[in-house]
Structures are given as structure tokens and as C-alpha cells.
Amino acid sequence: MAYRELIKNFARIRSYMREFYVYGFKSREEYTEKSVRSYDNERRRVESWLGEHMSFHQDAGGKNVFLSMDSRRIPHNPLYKAFKAKSFTDKDITLHFYILDLLADGSALSAGEMTDRICTVYLSRFTDAHTLDESTVRKKLKEYESLGLLRAEKSGREVLYRRTDSEHPALDSWEDALAFFSEEDPLGVIGSFLMDALGRSFDGFRFKHHYILHALDSDILCELLLAIDERRAVELTLQSLRGGKEYQRTVCPLKIYRSTQTGRQYLLGYHYRGRRMVFFRLDTIQQILPGNTEKQFEDYLALQTRFDGHLWGVSTGTDRRLDHLEMTVRYGPGEEFILQRLWREKRHGTVEVLDEQTCRFTADVYDASEMLPWLRTFTGRILELKCSNPAVTDQFYQDLKRMADLYGGGGDAVQ
Structure with missing residues (x-):
């Protein structure tokens, strides 16, 4: 079978890109799910979209290909290109132009009328034209209705279809907003499509934390x-x-x-x-x-x-019981930003000011172990840390001991 750059099943290409370029660093020989030809076809597809961002290294196991990019240097998410590729058959592209052309005058036609006109107006002019049946045309009309290209209207027992042409919105004044939305929003691919409609590239934004994958x-x-x-x-x-x-x-x-x-x-x-x-x-x-x-x-x-109300992250623990955690923090003169941090980052917890330089953070969560990375950021200012789940405080102080053993210092270097 000849190689085609376009794709019909995005789930397959998503799985492939994750397996090899996001998670994996796998070689051609390690691809066992399908044939080696499938590997080559999928690799060529990805290279056609992401060639400038692909790198490889060679070892005894073979050549491993992976993505290499600095999110601070790229203005647009290159992975969106995968959504802009789609396969189609000769019949698909033929019907696309025939249907939209027949409805260009604003008329509404049924699937049967559409089939008859395609045969008489277009196909009759070719000696070797392929035939079309009404069911094929009806499926394409329903597909275009679901895509918003056509609108269905009931007329007696028949369903009529007409184009949903409308004026294109003026996107020029939205250029900055669309550019930001396309890179920052979880559904930024929609903004990327709208940016394409502008016909020009905008690269006025850069992101330090850009989760493109x-x-x-x-x-x-x-x-x-x-x-x-x-x-x-x-x-x-x-x-x-x-x-x-x-x-x-x-x-x-x-x-x-x-x-x-x-x-x-x-x-x-x-x-x-x-x-x-x-x-x-x-x-x-x-x-x-x-x-x-x-x-x-x-x-x-x-x-x-x-x-x-009792989530810190997305872990719910093993038995859905709540862990009660208390952390008493002391900050020096001019370090009021510590208190501000606690107010800003407390999520579902509470902050109690004890005196001018001391406060207590309290939270009841399903899994307090999720809080450990955040708790460590207050190292050196924690007066007391208590948790109803002793494994959490044990882990916290074990980490401090390992850090003290690794870096050394006096007896009060780590608190």
C-alpha cells in the first residue's frame, strides 16, 4: 500500500506520538504492536509535521527518535499540526465540491434531489465517471450537517439541506487574544484554527511554563x-x-x-x-x-x-479518610510575603495569624502526602508540623535528614 501523509484515525497517531516521542525514545526494532512498515509510515507522518523539532541519538540498540524543543523559543504549539491533517478518498473530495456548488444559490435539496442533480449536471459530462447512490450522498449530507456546513430542514416526510453560509467574523481585532488563547488554553487548538483564518503569523508571546504535550x-x-x-x-x-x-x-x-x-x-x-x-x-x-x-x-x-472541598491535588487516598494537618510557620521582619503566600496558596486550608511573626496553616484533605512538595518550600521557617497520618510527618523529617546528610552543615542548618 502506498504511503499517505494524511490520517483518518487520530487515536492511532496520538498513541504513536506519545509512545515514541513523549514517553519513549523507542527504536524501530522495539515497535512490536504492528509491522515495521507501519512504524515507517507513522514516523514519516510525524516528520512531515515536526521535522524541525525532531532529534535522535544512536546507541547499541539502534536509532532512537524523540522531540526536542525549547518552549520559550517557539511561538506556536507545533503539535496542533497533527489535528490539521485528515485523509479523504476521491469520492469524498468530489462530493464536497458538488454538494456545496449545488447549494451555492441558497436552495434547499433532499438527498434524492441532490443525487439526481449530481448525476445529470456533473457526472453525465464524463465517460468514465464513478456512480453514486443516494445512501452515499445522504451519509455525506448528514456528516456536513454535524460539522455545521449544512442545515437540515423538515419538509413533510423529506429532509432538505441548505448551506449555512454566514459572514466571517472580523478576527483582526482579536489577534492578540486568539494568539494568547491558542497557547494558554487547554483547547487552544481551536484558537490555532482561527489564527490560520487570519492568514498571518503572530509571535508576540513566549511562555516560561508552556505545557504543549x-x-x-x-x-x-x-x-x-x-x-x-x-x-x-x-x-x-x-x-x-x-x-x-x-x-x-x-x-x-x-x-x-x-x-x-x-x-x-x-x-x-x-x-x-x-x-x-x-x-x-x-x-x-x-x-x-x-x-x-x-x-x-x-x-x-x-x-x-x-x-x-477536601482535595489538595487529585489523590483521594486509599480509604477516603481525611488527614488533618497543622503547620506553624514563623517569618522574620520584612518577610510578610510568607504570610501572603499562605493566603494565596492555601487552597481549601485555613490560615490563622498567631502574632506579628507567627501563623498556623490547617487543612483536612484526603491525602496529605500530596502536600509534601509544597510543605518543603517552607523549610527553615517551620516551628511545628503535625499530621493525623504519621507517615506524612515521618517522610517530611526523613527527607530533611537525608538533605542534611547530603549537604552537611551545623546542627541547626536544617529545621
């Missing part, structure tokens, strides 16, 4: 947001990151969480079979099948709000 989940994220907006249950097909095994979960999607530290995205949903709230990483979701409208959506949303 999660752009590969844009289609998954969009489907989940639509399901939340329509209050629908969904069946998720997920793939384990460890064993690669696929499994299904039926949930009521409620909220999307995004880490400000890593950019990683999670879905929080009510798992019907488990009868509890569960987090799912978006990069483990392979497919989404929309279900029925959820009549109890408001009840689940209220449950999510209460559940959220």
Missing part, C-alpha cells in the same frame, strides 16, 4: 466538555499506563482538573458501578461513547462540590 488530548477534552455541558453519561475506554490493558468505565463526567505544576489533565466523574467519585487521567482515555442524559446530574454536581 497535552495538546494531543484536545479532542478527548472537547468531547468530555460537551458531555458535561449536555449533562450526559459517557462510557470511557481507557488504557493502563503500566500494562497497556484496555478497560471500560461508565461515569457521569463532572469537572476537568489541570495541574499548574505539570499541565496534566484529569476528569473527575461519578463512577456508577463503584458508586463514588473517581479521577481519570485524560492521556489514558482512548475513546468516549456518549450516553443518555443524566437526570441526577445536579445531585452528582453537589456531591462533587463537597468532595472537592
